[in-house]
Amino acid sequence: MNYILFDGEVRNSLLPFTFTRPVADIRIGILTIREKWEKYLNATTSPKTEKYLSKKYPMINSRANILLNASFCPTKELVSIILNLKKNEAVFKEDLLIAYFTDDAEQKVDLSDYRKINFEGDLLRVANTWDIFSDNGIALQQDFEMITEGRQSAPISSTNQLINPENIFLEEGAKVEYSILNATEGPIYLGKNSEIMEGNLIRGAFALCEKAVVKMGAKIYRPTTIGPYGKVCGEINNSVIFGYSSKGHDGYLGNSVLG
Structure with a gap:
């Protein structure tokens, strides 16, 4: 077919x-x-x-x-x-x-x-355009369940502080050090070869797609997605950033779609 x-x-x-x-x-x-x-x-x-x-x-x-x-x-x-x-x-x-x-x-x-x-x-x-961020949490939960079903996460470094770790999944090559990951309100997914640098505060639901990067000192909360090869920093709330798009410096971004 x-x-x-x-x-x-x-x-x-x-x-x-x-x-x-x-x-x-x-x-x-x-x-x-x-x-x-x-x-x-x-x-x-x-x-x-x-x-x-x-x-x-x-x-x-x-x-x-x-x-x-x-x-x-x-x-x-x-x-x-x-x-x-x-x-x-x-x-x-x-x-x-x-x-x-x-x-x-x-x-x-x-x-x-x-x-x-x-x-x-x-x-x-x-x-509508606003559906992309307003329904991102629902879609992220559905995708997380589908992608991770029957699979085991790559190991997470002991330098991190994890809350609800069973709701956190790392693909092969994903890196995160000296950060706080809180998956109480939604899953946290790190795609293949993605990286969360040191000193970040992440509250799920959150998806960091393949080879995307969260730079040092970011605060990310409510359902947020960073597409493949994206780079972000600063404060991000309930936003979707498409692949190859970035918010590379400090400052606030909320209830938004970039790409």
């Missing part, structure tokens, strides 16, 4: 971030929306996005496609329905289209001819 994540009507609501990326490549929690879908489906996906972005983000069309609304974050229950989706079937959440089967992703589809399946479970949806 070929899976395609389409932008849908929310793209304009997610500007300016969607000027340079499909909706599926927005990061919320630990992973991007695309990465969440690919982990749940155990398959690769491609985006259906604006024409000017298609050269960098090409869509792969097939004779059997399931198109997925990229504004929705997947759950096990939703994916189990999608994996069994058949021709001329579509999944809805009330009046919102989640997914549909088509033999040509380039053609417009008349969904009135489709058998409609109503999904009644709870779903996280990124429909």
Whole structure:
């Protein structure tokens, strides 16, 4: 089966971030929306996005496609329905289209001819820019549980002060020394080869993605995500910083999205 994540009507609501990326490549929690879908489906996906972005983000069309609304974050229950989706079937959440089967992703589809399946479970949806930080804690908890299930954290240095250490997970190569990590209110996740330098105060939920760095003397609290290769310092509250973006100096950042 070929899976395609389409932008849908929310793209304009997610500007300016969607000027340079499909909706599926927005990061919320630990992973991007695309990465969440690919982990749940155990398959690769491609985006259906604006024409000017298609050269960098090409869509792969097939004779059997399931198109997925990229504004929705997947759950096990939703994916189990999608994996069994058949021709001329579509999944809805009330009046919102989640997914549909088509033999040509380039053609417009008349969904009135489709058998409609109503999904009644709870779903996280990124429909506005402020959803990225306001729902980051929910997404971070969901991602943490999915990523760490059945796995053991890399060892954490004894120089740190840990609160609720069972809710702290380090990937291979992650480093943290002489810092306070409090995972009482949410998990703390350190991605591969990431680093928290000395003298930092971190309160979960918090995600530091691959090769990202927290410089010395930072204070980070409420659900915050630092994307891959990002560098941060200062005081950060309930914010999401996309990959390759940074807040490299002291000062406050709160209830924000950078990237």
